[in-house]
Amino acid sequence: MSSGKHYAKGSPKPVLPDDGQLRLFSMRFCPYAHRAHLVLKAKKVPHHTVYINLSEKPEWLVDVSPLLKVPALQLSAEKGQPSLIESLIIAEYLDEKYPQNPLLPKDPLKKAQEKILLERFSGVSSAFYKIFLQSSGLDDFSLALDIFEQELAKRGTPFFGGDKPGYVDYMIWPWLERLPLVEFALKDYKFDAKRFAKIAKLIELLKADDVVKSFYVTPEQHIEFWKSRRAGNANYDLLA
Amino acid sequence: MSSGKHYAKGSPKPVLPDDGQLRLFSMRFCPYAHRAHLVLKAKKVPHHTVYINLSEKPEWLVDVSPLLKVPALQLSAEKGQPSLIESLIIAEYLDEKYPQNPLLPKDPLKKAQEKILLERFSGVSSAFYKIFLQSSGLDDFSLALDIFEQELAKRGTPFFGGDKPGYVDYMIWPWLERLPLVEFALKDYKFDAKRFAKIAKLIELLKADDVVKSFYVTPEQHIEFWKSRRAGNANYDLLA
Structure with a gap:
């Protein structure tokens, strides 16, 4: 529309x-x-x-x-x-x-546990901006992402939601999609697909998900937008 | 126990x-x-x-x-x-x-609206600590509290929950009970019961509520605890 x-x-x-x-x-x-x-x-x-x-x-x-x-x-x-x-x-x-x-479980306990897990993602999202704006905070970023790596290993399912994407998957996806921005901001950094093996697999699976695909932006486009934003001239209509 | x-x-x-x-x-x-x-x-x-x-x-x-x-x-x-x-x-x-x-309405829209309102209370709670720790931030505090004053006037009910205390009432009460700490921290400040007439009335009503009464701490006790905390020797067992 x-x-x-x-x-x-x-x-x-x-x-x-x-x-x-x-x-x-x-x-x-x-x-x-x-x-x-x-x-x-x-x-x-x-x-x-x-x-x-x-x-x-x-x-x-x-x-x-x-x-x-x-x-x-x-x-x-x-x-x-x-x-x-x-x-x-x-x-x-x-x-x-x-x-x-x-997307969220109906059971009050399971629902609360998903929300508590997601609460911890603020560690990733706040470190993310620190990295991009100040080129610092990589350790905090990785430690916060470890929590999600470990939780996915513990659950033993491809998605946080189980066999298909659920609440946590979709709520964290926007930052997973923007991970290339971290590599862009920190020239020497490369996403550690071994330390974050489960997350790396999750990213591949989500990239193939119809919902994610319907609103997907490529790494190059994200980088181009952020460059324009950092230059004080955000190119909002880049994809329009 | x-x-x-x-x-x-x-x-x-x-x-x-x-x-x-x-x-x-x-x-x-x-x-x-x-x-x-x-x-x-x-x-x-x-x-x-x-x-x-x-x-x-x-x-x-x-x-x-x-x-x-x-x-x-x-x-x-x-x-x-x-x-x-x-x-x-x-x-x-x-x-x-x-x-x-x-405590929360069952209707998804009404429930979301209560949560959005409560989200705005973070303006009060964060200003609260700034006042207490740095003796600054009174304007932010008052502006944030204005929102709740106006909302209560708009609802036209004694409590945010209607005729009895609901989710918002109980979630904000801990800071309302601690308002005397603001007067204690800022010697010249006096809670403006005219500007915050509805909130002042709400405080009186909540003080008479059995739930609130069951866990109530007096202004003097709050002040004594905070003094001990500020001195680096928090007296946790003050009421024990």
Whole structure:
């Protein structure tokens, strides 16, 4: 429903059909928005996407996302057309609201354990940005990723979700897809496919997953976007 | 089940009855652990409490809380006696597992909205510590609290949960109970009961709530604990 172009300051508000479909306000290269896209695809929920230029936000963004955050999911069929923010809250909402292809376990204990595991991924994502912005933090990054390597070994399944991708797989994928950025930021670094053998295999499996494929960005494209962003001129419309 | 004394390095591991009851590892003055106590009380779930000296943690803490965090809730009746951490994950687990006195709405949208609101409380809790540790951040604190004042006005109910305390009420209470610490840290500051009229009323109502009363600490006691903590000699057993 979107051309993929990002709406910026001064852009008129897009007129979306009054069809009651969900409306996802996103940025094509945002890993948090990426999560929402993956869940919507996994659950096959029809929706419209509106991409937002985060450097020069359109004036009307405040109407759908008062904190000017993406992802924001507007529920256009609900009374007052409320919006949800926070990628994990959006993911859990979608998983509860649309029962097809459940991502989180229904059992309260198992569900809590998946969320606690995911909580630890913040070690990876925060180290990730430190690496990219300051070229430091590789040790923290690797130690945090070890946790996921060990957990996958312990589970003995190809995916965190078992025989197919589940909640944790899709919630961490945006950073796994962006691993080449770490190699790009730290010239001497090469992803250690031996230390992270299970994660390396998971990455290959997820790359072949239809949901992941439907929103996939190549390493070269990620690098090109980040270069433009680092130069202070983020090329949001790189893929549009 | 606990005398209220905090177990420290060198303390033998307490022997708890093999009765399948939940075991909460806590610290008497930790606002995050406070949340878990409130939910357990609200849902009337029988449990044992083991208090931990966080300055000198007992060696066996790692067995029940590998990251050495409190609160940790050990599910002694479950296979492998797993533990849960993270106060909000513990709260949601308990709310799902024990249906009595539900705290979060069942409707996925309403539930997501409560969680998004609570997410914004991190503005209060992080400003809180900045005030206490650096005597700065009062403006951020007040602006974050404004959000809750406005939301309560918008809802038009005495509690965030409606006519009785709900999820948001109990999750923010630990910081509301500690508001006198802000006045203590900033000598010139006085909580503005006009600007925060609804919150002031909420505080009075919650002080009279049986659940809150069951774990209540007076302003003087909070101040005494924080003084001892700031002096590098936290008096964990102040109430024991």
